[in-house]
Amino acid sequence: MGDAEARIHAAEAETLSAHRSDPDAEPTTPRVATLGFVPTMGALHDGHATLIERAREQNDVVAVSIFVNPLQFGPGEDYDKYPRQPDEDLALLREYGVDIVFIPELEVMYPGGEPLVRVSSGRLGTMFEGAARPGHFDGVLTVVNKLFNVVVAAAGPHRGRAYFGQKDAQQVALVQRMVADFAIPLVVCPVAIVRDDDGLAMSSRNSYLDPEERKAALVLSRTLALLREEGLSRGYAGIDVDAARERISDRDGVDLEYLEIVDPKTFEAPVENSERATALAAIRVGGTRLIDNMDVI
């Protein structure tokens, strides 16, 4: 904490002195210290490392939060068994050169119990992951908004950047929507999915998979990669989504929840002026739910 503050102050002092050294110089926009923020639920993996690296490249100070947020877990979901390894996480964060780590107890984030006033994610929060997990995105946005107010606001308005992995594409879309709708004075930076060598998108929940399940799960990323190839070579109309759905459903031990191609801003079917089209899917392998996505045009 002391180091990080010193770094902010040093950056500001530099700005001030650069500004004052030559009173006749043209006024320039002062360079102020920026804060890069990576909110996580811990159980850090190389996907998180990539987010932190990006934050490090683009900012003077890097903050990471670790908080397994009960609001975003439904009844019967894996809140209790979600992997928690604070000691390993802290060692990694030290290694990554992170300046500020925020690991609040439940009572610090939600004193007096769960919050009464919350963020409501609207229609986009009821689709796909929101349909499978009612209330999930309200819980995500409620905690992310609060973390922004606690961690990023301290850097000052328009001095913060927040980093989110593109694996949770709907979360990225909703956080961007919230930042716009609430006029939160920071920038959301999505970061591309990081994959293991076999193609599986990195996720803390991959630790739930036994070797057989992990092998079965690969049908997800491989099918998305085929769709991407189809889209890039034959165009949007040449994509055979039904065949892809069958391919996943036919895999032993895998249940397909959904596979759709959407505009990743609206999560509706892409329209003529959509900038991107993304194939996104959720499967169940044993007791584990996995999601993944890839742009197809």
Added chain:
Amino acid sequence: MGDAEARIHAAEAETLSAHRSDPDAEPTTPRVATLGFVPTMGALHDGHATLIERAREQNDVVAVSIFVNPLQFGPGEDYDKYPRQPDEDLALLREYGVDIVFIPELEVMYPGGEPLVRVSSGRLGTMFEGAARPGHFDGVLTVVNKLFNVVVAAAGPHRGRAYFGQKDAQQVALVQRMVADFAIPLVVCPVAIVRDDDGLAMSSRNSYLDPEERKAALVLSRTLALLREEGLSRGYAGIDVDAARERISDRDGVDLEYLEIVDPKTFEAPVENSERATALAAIRVGGTRLIDNMDVI
């Protein structure tokens, strides 16, 4: 705007120079410029003047917003006929010595239409005024949160105070709740109700009343004053709420919507450790809905 910025910078410069003049001095908490913010829907009256005066006393810079927020009006409510008088308002604000005035067009506050992501006011938002006006408090909190992010955040965290009139007691409770639940880094300052000489609580909606209606409306504040007297002299148990309800209902031209005594933090019946108990009521006089409240212990 230029003046206000200059004032913030001057205050900060003072702080810095005071800090640097004697390197051996004991470190003190630097005095930084603070911002007092009064969000309004315009049609300013002496109640607003009191909020602004308080903001002026307690802060270096005062900002006022004027925005008639459609999100907080239900279908069939008075959004279209709500009094709008920007020229008179601006003249008053100049007179009051306000530094920053924010009068956004609808398209500035809600570009692309109404926001998808909103603030949800929870159970407290469905009681009393929320029961009579479904969605009202979600709309209030959504715009207040956004105004905080636009206007107050610019001053920096923990440098802002926001002023709200106690007439809208439930609004005050919900904004305080939101600021706590969201960890918004500013302080909410409730300001006591301002009344006309006849006792009527000031409200922009009083302009809807004709002279007969205005006379009839006085039963509201007079009845609340009686309850307060009963409470102060005989204690909570000595308050006859039913008689008070009858007194209002018996007045020609007045319909009672509700009259209850509540803990103004929870809006539930006061309990042993409640700090305050407040009588709050809503009536209809002709086409106009009026609310008022008074502490009774």
